[in-house]
Amino acid sequence: MTANPHNDSLTALMHLALAGDATAYQRLLHALAQLLRHSLWHKMRQIGAGDDTEDLVQDILIALHNKKHTYDVSQPLLPWVRAIAHYKWVDYVRLKMRRPTTVDVDDITLLADATDIAAHNSVIKDVTYFLDQLPPQQAELVRLAKLHGHSMNEISARMQLSVTAVKVSLHRAMHKLKAMAHSAQIKAEEE
Amino acid sequence: MSLAPRPSTSQLIATLSSHMATAPAVTYFTPVLFGTVILLILILFISIIALELGLRPDLLNALGHLDYINKLALAALTAIGAIWAMWRSARPTALVAKLAWMAPLTIALASFAQAIAQPALTPNDQSGWACLAYVTGLSLPALALAFCYLRQMAPLKPAWSGFWAGLACSGLAATAYALHCPNDTASYVVMWYIPALLLPAFIGSIAGRYLLRW
Numbered sequence: 524m525t526a527n528p529h530n531d532s533l534t535a536l537m538h539l540a541l542a543g544d545a546t547a548y549q550r551l552l553h554a555l556a557q558l559l560r561h562s563l564w565h566k567m568r569q570i571g572a573g574d575d576t577e578d579l580v581q582d583i584l585i586a587l588h589n590k591k592h593t594y595d596v597s598q599p600l601l602p603w604v605r606a607i608a609h610y611k612w613v614d615y616v617r618l619k620m621r622r623p624t625t626v627d628v629d630d631i632t633l634l635a636d637a638t639d640i641a642a643h644n645s646v647i648k649d650v651t652y653f654l655d656q657l658p659p660q661q662a663e664l665v666r667l668a669k670l671h672g673h674s675m676n677e678i679s680a681r682m683q684l685s686v687t688a689v690k691v692s693l694h695r696a697m698h699k700l701k702a703m704a705h706s707a708q709i710k711a712e713e714e
Numbered sequence: 715m716s717l718a719p720r721p722s723t724s725q726l727i728a729t730l731s732s733h734m735a736t737a738p739a740v741t742y743f744t745p746v747l748f749g750t751v752i753l754l755i756l757i758l759f760i761s762i763i764a765l766e767l768g769l770r771p772d773l774l775n776a777l778g779h780l781d782y783i784n785k786l787a788l789a790a791l792t793a794i795g796a797i798w799a800m801w802r803s804a805r806p807t808a809l810v811a812k813l814a815w816m817a818p819l820t821i822a823l824a825s826f827a828q829a830i831a832q833p834a835l836t837p838n839d840q841s842g843w844a845c846l847a848y849v850t851g852l853s854l855p856a857l858a859l860a861f862c863y864l865r866q867m868a869p870l871k872p873a874w875s876g877f878w879a880g881l882a883c884s885g886l887a888a889t890a891y892a893l894h895c896p897n898d899t900a901s902y903v904v905m906w907y908i909p910a911l912l913l914p915a916f917i918g919s920i921a922g923r924y925l926l927r928w
Binding site: 589 | 720722730733
């Protein structure tokens with residue numbers, strides 16, 4: 524970093540804040556929150572977690588606050604912010620992708636194993652983003668089978684397909700969804 | 715979906731700001747304090763070795779011999795490099811300098827080369843086990859202290875920070891132990907000193923993975 528740290532207004536705000544200026548700190552945190560919101564938004568959407576963006580922004584603000592003594596005042600502020608934000612982002616992705624209630628190729632029962640409605644709803648919202656990327660018929664099959672819990676016979680009748688065709692198509696769709704979720708996770712961790 | 719900030723974030727910011735007004739940034743993690751604690755730990759280690767095992771009687775004489783300097787330098791340079799790496803790795807933007815490792819690495823490699831040339835030791839050397847035991851035994855409490863420090867910091871790679879902490883502790887302990895240890899051959903160094911240095915480092919890296927996350 525060759526930029527003069529004192530030309531950077533955010534760095535200047537941080538220096539004031541560390542000297543005890545709470546108003547400067549407040550302005551700084553609002554500015555950082557907005558920056559974080561924008562840079563995280565697309566990444567969060569890609570893993571189907573758009574609604575959780577603000578939660579992650581808050582987590583990062585708290586981390587910045589708790590670890591502010593690790594900021595070197597002779598250096599510009601933003602690289603330090605980015606490093607902490609990235610650390611929390613990777614943590615979030617790992618936590619999210621480890622949940623058992625995501626797509627499972629072998630699981631013919633309802634997607635949401637979780638018994639509480641909140642977890643069920645957020646799983647549905649995660650999957651919806653990926654579903655939109657499937658061919659319409661496959662997406663509909665997944666919705667009917669997994670989200671609405673219809674049996675193979677019901678789906679076959681509704682969509683005018685043989686039960687075998689339904690099973691094969693559904694199997695392929697689940698495979699694709701799993702691959703999408705997996706590559707989104709890898710991409711998120713690489714950043 | 716909108717990018718509008720939520721009210722709870724504004725509340726959070728207000729809370730954090732009021733906290734800032736009443737309790738400004740922690741100021742005690744200064745390099746001076748850090749260095750002082752390290753020095754005190756080294757002095758403690760040397761005192762324990764001197765009292766329990768006794769410093770080697772020919773210490774001043776040995777300092778004139780290359781073998782001994784080699785051994786002492788390996789331990790001391792490892793300690794210095796690891797302390798530096800631990801300090802840097804505890805902060806989010808400081809890069810850990812790789813050049814710091816040239817010195818101890820060179821000595822370690824030189825020792826390996828020499829040891830291959832003169833294979834004169836059996837593995838059942840009692841004093842070797844004592845070396846391993848003392849260095850590890852001194853390192854582990856110091857490692858616990860190092861972890862107390864690191865948990866207050868923000869290491870981006872917790873396992874690595876644990877590794878540097880373990881190596882710093884073992885480096886200091888090995889430096890102290892070298893003031894007692896009478897055996898200066900390269901084979902001894904390779905067979906006992908290098909594992910003694912690395913064992914606490916690996917313990918630190920495994921512990922760091924779990925204990926140094928934040």
